Amino acid sequence: MTIPSPAEIQAIMRSGVPLAGEWEVEVLAAEGGVALLRLPAKPNLLRPGNTISGPALMGLADVAMWAALLSTTNGRDDSVTSTMTVNFLRPAGSGPVLAQARIVKRGKRMLFGEILIRPEGSDDLSVHITTTWAVIAPQRGR
Incomplete structure (x- = not known):
């Protein structure tokens, strides 16, 4: 299996989620x-208080998890977000921010992940997210 490069995953991500682009x-x-x-x-992307908005941080977390998943599937995937639990711990500031996503467990039908978001250049965690993704079974005859 060929592991796609970060640039290839970024292209897949931006094509699949144009908002990321x-x-x-x-x-x-x-x-x-x-x-x-x-x-x-x-x-x-800022909200009042000059900090990145919650919807922007949640969107970043979602595509970060997808990038982590794409890194294990040769850049192909039919999974979808099922749940996302978001804990806002402190303001992320006005940006830029980094999101680190990791697959915690992958089963046949479900995938569990975790995303940590921090302001760039800081060790202070701003957002902790856990997520579950459902693996979509291919339709018969396809």
Whole structure:
């Protein structure tokens, strides 16, 4: 199995989730079920208080988990997000931020993951996310 490069995963991600391209999300690393993504500072992602909005952070987390998954499936995947539990621990600031995603457990039908989001250049965790993804079975005859 060929492991796609971070640039290839970024292209897949931006094609599948065009909003990731609009936000200029970068895949810095992705291999073996772990991915590191960067969301640059963007004024249109800020909420009052000059910090990145919750929806932007949740979107980053979701595509980070997908990048981690793509790193284990030769860049092909038919899984979908089933649940996401988000714990906002402290403001992430005005950006940029890093999201590190990892697959915790992968079964035949479900995948469990964890995402940690921090301001770039800081060890202070801003957001802790756990997620479950459902593996979509291919339709018969396809």
